[in-house]
Amino acid sequence: MTAAETGTSYVPGPAEPLPHQLLSALAQHRMATTSQLHALLRPGAARQTVSAPLNKLRRTGLVDYTVLPQSNRTRAWYLTGEGARLTRDLPALRGRPPYPISSATAASLKTPHTLTAVRTHLAFAADARRLGHEHGPWDWTPEVAHPIGEGERLVADAVMHYTAVDGEHRRKLRAFVEVDRTTMSSERLAVKLIDYARLFHYEAQPVGRRKPPPTGPAWLRWYPVFPRVIFVLTGASRTRLNHRMNDLQAMVTHHPLVAALAHEVPLGAAILEDLEHHTPSGSVWTPLTGGQPHPWTAL
Structure with missing residues (x-):
């Protein structure tokens, strides 16, 4: 197996539906922008691959977003209370308590630090894919x-x-x-x-x-x-x-x-x-x- 093949294997594949992966990623990281979720779960795919299911999850009341200030309408997504309840028993999150965010105002208070932590994770995840190392979203x-x-x-x-x-x-x-x-x-x-x-x-x-x-x-x-x-x-x-x-x-x-x-x-x-x-x-x-x-x- 080549390094590229090993790295690719740690990008989530189609075995688990992408909407489930999006819910798991938001439960794990608390909050992430569309671009961050795209880089974490579907690097190389079209941006619409991630934005479309996110909008569908929002219509079903499982996720919501806050708009980042001075960011050209960048959305930071998070789980609603119902979304947090649904993800409580996912295998990737076993033992992790849910942290639902009650409002866009509450989300905005957590945004700067949380998104900076996700930036840090993405740097390691991208490097692992490049090197053929094992380090995935979970x-x-x-x-x-x-x-x-x-x-x-x-x-x-x-x-x-x-x-x-x-x-x-x-x-x-x-x-x-x-x-x-x-x-x-x-x-x-x-x-x-x-x-x-x-x-x-x-x-x-x-x-x-x-x-x-x-x-x-x-x-x-x-x-x-x-x-x-x-x-x-x-x-x-x-x-x-x-x-x-x-x-x-x-x-x-x-x-x-x-x-x-x-x-x-x-x-x-x-x-x-x-x-x-x-x-x-x-x-x-x-x-x-x-x-x-x-x-x-x-x-």
Whole structure:
């Protein structure tokens, strides 16, 4: 099998009806534009292939849209309450709670961050198709929460599953993805590294005297290896984004818990526009432990 054939196999095919795939994709990603759904589900097909079933789903009350400001009437689609109910038991979404959006106003509040996260996913998905790697629409799970102790939770913007294929060799990779639009202070962004360090070391305490003691960190319940942590930055000048990367590196240097995490887990940051222009597999990722840029798989 060639790389092109392997990549093509991870574009959803006609076995599952496209309307079902559209509903699943909106349930998975919360919201996406017509162009994003087209790139995710039917790259290379005519745009009408996706827009026509979307409009039909809207007429049946399963999806709706909000119009993005200053965008030439670009539509951002989302599930209605009925659409969310219908997708609750889809195999691709098993265990994922539905998040219906109640109105176009509510949708508009979620739009900027959600669509930026979808942009990030699309960069990885397009790169995987080009390289013949395995990473499809359902290999990106937004808003994944994990306990970190003291009743607190870490909510990752996304967890990514990705299999790099090199002939017969398959390398399974996972990443926690943080998407930063420069809407919070640089210090608050860097503090997220402390939360990931807490997750890395956190061991759930048994409840009751007869419960067995913990057998290791709580994250082993979900991952065989702790996922790498990658930050994708956008929404400001390159100078300002580079300063934010420097602050992330400073947190690794100066915080002992984060330094311990960095000793065991790859940590990196990149600018979203670089991922889109040079691909995520390019040497565009700055290691948070210092050094020259690398591909994300080589951090």
